[in-house]
Amino acid sequence: xxxxxAPLDRVFQALADPSRRLMVERLTRGPAxxxxxxxxxxxxxxxxxxxxxVLEASGLVxxxxxxxxxxxxxxxxxxxxxxxxxAERRTSWEHRLDRLGGFLAEHPDx
Amino acid sequence: xxxxxAPLDRVFQALADPSRRLMVERLTRGPAxxxxxxxxxxxxxxxxxxxxxVLEASGLVxxxxxxxxxxxxxxxxxxxxxxxxxAERRTSWEHRLDRLGGFLAEHPDx
Numbered sequence: 005x006x007x008x009x010a011p012l013d014r015v016f017q018a019l020a021d022p023s024r025r026l027m028v029e030r031l032t033r034g035p036a037x038x039x040x041x042x043x044x045x046x047x048x049x050x051x052x053x054x055x056x057x058v059l060e061a062s063g064l065v066x067x068x069x070x071x072x073x074x075x076x077x078x079x080x081x082x083x084x085x086x087x088x089x090x091a092e093r094r095t096s097w098e099h100r101l102d103r104l105g106g107f108l109a110e111h112p113d114x
Numbered sequence: 115x116x117x118x119x120a121p122l123d124r125v126f127q128a129l130a131d132p133s134r135r136l137m138v139e140r141l142t143r144g145p146a147x148x149x150x151x152x153x154x155x156x157x158x159x160x161x162x163x164x165x166x167x168v169l170e171a172s173g174l175v176x177x178x179x180x181x182x183x184x185x186x187x188x189x190x191x192x193x194x195x196x197x198x199x200x201a202e203r204r205t206s207w208e209h210r211l212d213r214l215g216g217f218l219a220e221h222p223d224x
Contacts (some may be wrong), residue, residue, distance in 0.1 A: 016130035020123050025199070032207040083204050089135075090197040097142040097188055 011063060015086045018062035023047065024055050028064060028078065035077040038067075121173060125196045128172035133157065134165050138174060138188065145187040148177075 018024055027041050042052040056076060059065035063082035067074050128134055137151050152162040166186060169175035173192035177184050 010132055012135065013130050013132060016126045019200075020126035020130055022120055022123060025122065028203055029206075032203045032210065034210055078207055080204060080207055083200055083207075087197060087200040087204060090129075090193055090200070093138055093142045094190060094193050094197060096139075097190055097193075100142065100144060 011082065011085065012089055014062035015064060015082050018058050018064055019086070021055065021058075023052075024059055027055060027059060027076075028083075031065060031076055031078040035075050038074045038076065041076060121192065121195065122199055124172035125174060125192050128168050128174055129196070131165070131168075133162075134169055137162075137165060137169060137186075138193075141175060141186055141188040145185050148184045148186065151186060 019028070023045055026044065030036055030041060030044075038049065038052055038056060041056065042049055045052060056065065056067060056074075059076075060067060063079055065076050066079050067076040069075075129138070133155055136154065140146055140151060140154075148159070148162060148166060151166065152159055155162060166175065166177060166184075169186075170177060173189055175186050176189050177186040179185075
């Protein structure tokens with residue numbers, strides 16, 4: 005249960021950085037080379053490569069090198085897993101609110 | 115755009131730890147004291163307090179001290195913000211897939 009290397013740890017960790025979120029955002033519009041990912045970012049290509057590696061390790065992104073160009077693409081499963089975890093927690097909280105509301109409706113102030 | 119202290123950074127960072135996710139999970143079922151949050155976790159109370167502080171800084175949790183007991187509760191807005199960010203990215207990716215599918219349907223192999 006507390007396995008530190010769980011996929012969710014890595015996905016949320018990967019999404020905790022604004023540059024990496026920008027890369028994910030770009031890749032949801034279609035595959036891109038590392039240089040294309042680097043374009044809007046004010047950082048070295050080496051730093052961009054490191055961010056890509058974190059995204060790949062999290063499962064959010066996969067990449068393939070053809071010749072001298074590494075092309076990255078989104079891997080939607082990891083995104084879905086993270087979304088689902090949050091949605092389940094939010095739903096659990098909302099159900100609790102509904103139950104509370106029901107209880108209060110049935111037990112009005114005297 | 116690349117503001118490191120953006121709320122999403124902190125929310126995803128807070129969710130990147132399995133103990134903190136367990137605390138969030140517990141709190142979606144209702145408020146709990148710090149000792150109650152600590153019960154299923156194999157760590158010192160001081161470590162639990164630190165995790166609670168990270169959760170509070172992220173906006174996912176708020177806490178209030180009455181007498182000697184600090185009670186924590188979920189703050190659903192931050193959870194919703196993170197969920198929405200992921201959902202929008204996933205939707206953008208799925209729309210792209212739909213457009214690709216439409217294009218391929220209109221341009222079958224000769």
